[in-house]
Amino acid sequence: xxxxxxxxxxxxxxxxxxxxxRDSFAEVMDQHADVGPEITDLGAVATDLLDxxxxxxAAFAAAGWMAFGGPELDDRIxxxxxxxxxxxMAALVHDDVIDDSRTRRGRPAxxxxxxxxxxxxxxxxxARRYGASSAVLLGDLLLVAAMRELDEALDALPDDERRSARxxxxxxxxGVTLGQYLDIYAQSAPWSDDPSVDLDRARRVLRAKAARYxxxxxxxxxxxxxxxxxDGVESCSRIGLPIGEAFQxxxxxxxxxxxxxxxxxxxxxxxxxxxxxxxxxxxxSVLILPTPPSSAxxxxxxxxxxxxxxxxxxxxxxxxxxxxxxx
Amino acid sequence: xxxxxxxxxxxxxxxxxxxxxRDSFAEVMDQHADVGPEITDLGAVATDLLDxxxxxxAAFAAAGWMAFGGPELDDRIxxxxxxxxxxxMAALVHDDVIDDSRTRRGRPAxxxxxxxxxxxxxxxxxARRYGASSAVLLGDLLLVAAMRELDEALDALPDDERRSARxxxxxxxxGVTLGQYLDIYAQSAPWSDDPSVDLDRARRVLRAKAARYxxxxxxxxxxxxxxxxxDGVESCSRIGLPIGEAFQxxxxxxxxxxxxxxxxxxxxxxxxxxxxxxxxxxxxSVLILPTPPSSAxxxxxxxxxxxxxxxxxxxxxxxxxxxxxxx
Numbered sequence: 001x002x003x004x005x006x007x008x009x010x011x012x013x014x015x016x017x018x019x020x021x022r023d024s025f026a027e028v029m030d031q032h033a034d035v036g037p038e039i040t041d042l043g044a045v046a047t048d049l050l051d052x053x054x055x056x057x058a059a060f061a062a063a064g065w066m067a068f069g070g071p072e073l074d075d076r077i078x079x080x081x082x083x084x085x086x087x088x089m090a091a092l093v094h095d096d097v098i099d100d101s102r103t104r105r106g107r108p109a110x111x112x113x114x115x116x117x118x119x120x121x122x123x124x125x126x127a128r129r130y131g132a133s134s135a136v137l138l139g140d141l142l143l144v145a146a147m148r149e150l151d152e153a154l155d156a157l158p159d160d161e162r163r164s165a166r167x168x169x170x171x172x173x174x175g176v177t178l179g180q181y182l183d184i185y186a187q188s189a190p191w192s193d194d195p196s197v198d199l200d201r202a203r204r205v206l207r208a209k210a211a212r213y214x215x216x217x218x219x220x221x222x223x224x225x226x227x228x229x230x231d232g233v234e235s236c237s238r239i240g241l242p243i244g245e246a247f248q249x250x251x252x253x254x255x256x257x258x259x260x261x262x263x264x265x266x267x268x269x270x271x272x273x274x275x276x277x278x279x280x281x282x283x284x285s286v287l288i289l290p291t292p293p294s295s296a297x298x299x300x301x302x303x304x305x306x307x308x309x310x311x312x313x314x315x316x317x318x319x320x321x322x323x324x325x326x327x
Numbered sequence: 328x329x330x331x332x333x334x335x336x337x338x339x340x341x342x343x344x345x346x347x348x349r350d351s352f353a354e355v356m357d358q359h360a361d362v363g364p365e366i367t368d369l370g371a372v373a374t375d376l377l378d379x380x381x382x383x384x385a386a387f388a389a390a391g392w393m394a395f396g397g398p399e400l401d402d403r404i405x406x407x408x409x410x411x412x413x414x415x416m417a418a419l420v421h422d423d424v425i426d427d428s429r430t431r432r433g434r435p436a437x438x439x440x441x442x443x444x445x446x447x448x449x450x451x452x453x454a455r456r457y458g459a460s461s462a463v464l465l466g467d468l469l470l471v472a473a474m475r476e477l478d479e480a481l482d483a484l485p486d487d488e489r490r491s492a493r494x495x496x497x498x499x500x501x502g503v504t505l506g507q508y509l510d511i512y513a514q515s516a517p518w519s520d521d522p523s524v525d526l527d528r529a530r531r532v533l534r535a536k537a538a539r540y541x542x543x544x545x546x547x548x549x550x551x552x553x554x555x556x557x558d559g560v561e562s563c564s565r566i567g568l569p570i571g572e573a574f575q576x577x578x579x580x581x582x583x584x585x586x587x588x589x590x591x592x593x594x595x596x597x598x599x600x601x602x603x604x605x606x607x608x609x610x611x612s613v614l615i616l617p618t619p620p621s622s623a624x625x626x627x628x629x630x631x632x633x634x635x636x637x638x639x640x641x642x643x644x645x646x647x648x649x650x651x652x653x654x
Binding site: 185 | 355365451463502535
């Protein structure tokens with residue numbers, strides 16, 4: 001095995017992936033310019049949001065690739081990273097519509113940007129609804145753009161690697177989507193009489209929606225593309241899953257207590273007063289309680305968390321949990 | 328060139344494609360069963376809706392394939408048809424959320440089915456919002472399932488055919504999505520002082536959202552897969568586009584005046600009283616007026632149409648156009 005790339009290589013990778021993300025999405029928009037000048041608004045919102053992001057998934061894909069002898073900054077792994085980042089943006093745009101999130105990557109969320117554009121153009125119909133509808137379509141467009149970029153990236157691989165990698169990509173995308181569905185189900189489902197039922201569901205949300213997709217699957221994808229043997233891919237999976245869980249837990253903490261100037265989203269956005277989308281007590285209990293919490297404890301945890309968050313010190317507690325968000 | 332398949336062959340194709348659609352989606356759900364039993368609800372809604380449909384796009388893909396020597400009922404063209412039908416369902420689920428349509432293929436639309444399930448499970452949170460959010464995710468899942476099935480279908484083709492076909496698929500998906508965006512833009516945009524501006528936009532909606540995607544692109548995809556030369560694919564395009572436009576105009580007429588028992592959707596759903604989603608006068612004027620309509624004519628056309636529709640004879644006219652819907 002090769003060693004992983006040092007910090008400067010990572011910076012070069014991020015820069016190459018960011019360039020490719022921008023160029024790839026611009027190609028899609030240029031190719032469909034005959035639909036009309038009206039699509040420029042949609043493209044501008046995506047281009048703005050795509051400019052942010054840590055390129056985390058691209059970096060893990062490159063780590064898996066290089067661990068099995070893939071050459072650094074190879075076009076195929078840069079394009080794969082760009083495809084993963086386009087997919088990430090697709091998922092975030094839909095997540096933000098679903099959660100009605102205000103900001104993303106330090107900017108107004110896509111559906112808010114589109115609703116603002118509706119107002120600027122003095123359009124008829126309802127601005128909020130227009131924003132949400134066009135953001136659903138923007139997410140779809142980004143998902144197709146991701147597939148298109150991954151087509152380019154994987155097509156030049158040998159047959160076996162290409163087939164395995166493509167299957168990994170669609171498995172990952174389906175898994176994240178089902179994990180996000182489980183998340184909104186968990187937010188809506190009534191409490192079970194048995195606390196371990198809620199705890200189990202929160203753990204499944206964490207794993208399906210975030211942990212596998214943030215680290216394990218990009219790592220395995222890069223390794224597969226480089227022709228890693230089955231036990232090599234299996235090792236990537238065993239290494240990646242716990243790192244992904246740790247990443248997601250840390251990301252959730254930053255979402256509540258982090259510095260908005262660094263995270264790009266308001267601290268405690270998950271704890272909005274009056275919202276039913278309060279941070280998930282069962283999920284937090286994985287961190288802070290030795291056993292599944294009792295019903296009373298579950299109700300107390302949001303209050304406890306809110307009292308620790310300076311922005312929400314004077315807010316009253318919400319009573320419905322919310323599982324962790326993906327960034 | 329070979330002759331196109333007779334009616335019995337078409338029936339066999341429809342049946343084979345329907346089986347493949349059902350099996351392919353079931354494979355995706357089985358593969359992700361570890362996400363948890365909660366995803367069963369989402370799968371059941373999709374399976375129900377996927378059971379309907381005319382398999383129109385699958386039939387045009389098979390026509391293009393057989394026209395250039397592809398063997399009848401070949402696995403690759405059946406899987407391609409199934410992929411197109413899964414994509415069609417993905418687009419319809421999102422369309423129905425955007426338009427808040429009540430029914431689809433004779434059943435409640437996906438977001439209504441999911442909201443009903445919310446009530447059955449006595450869930451917390453808002454049922455309508457839960458229905459819309461989970462239908463956004465169901466559309467995403469169907470889009471990924473479509474890509475997965477098309478991967479299978481195209482992967483065994485020779486390199487050149489595979490690359491051209493894959494590019495055609497992502498071009499088609501991006502084009503439909505941008506056409507749908509142009510549609511909601513057209514519904515929201517204020518009238519132009521120049522009637523030809525609105526007419527031009529309505530024509531672009533018709534072409535981008537529906538006409539190319541219903542006939543031309545499936546036909547070209549089948550031809551490309553069979554190794555048709557560039558001028559053969561170009562012929563498919565020239566034949567397919569006007570047929571697609573005619574199909575869409577006919578489909579719109581059925582949407583207003585058709586028999587709900589045959590169309591699977593209420594007659595005049597596009598003309599709902601009090602809704603801003605009234606059928607597009609500029610679009611209709613392509614059919615019934617020799618020149619672009621004046622402002623007064625544009626306002627009069629919805630009234631005229633409504634007065635012809637028995638279900639809406641007593642409704643007052645709505646004043647905002649709606650471009651044609653895709654079925």
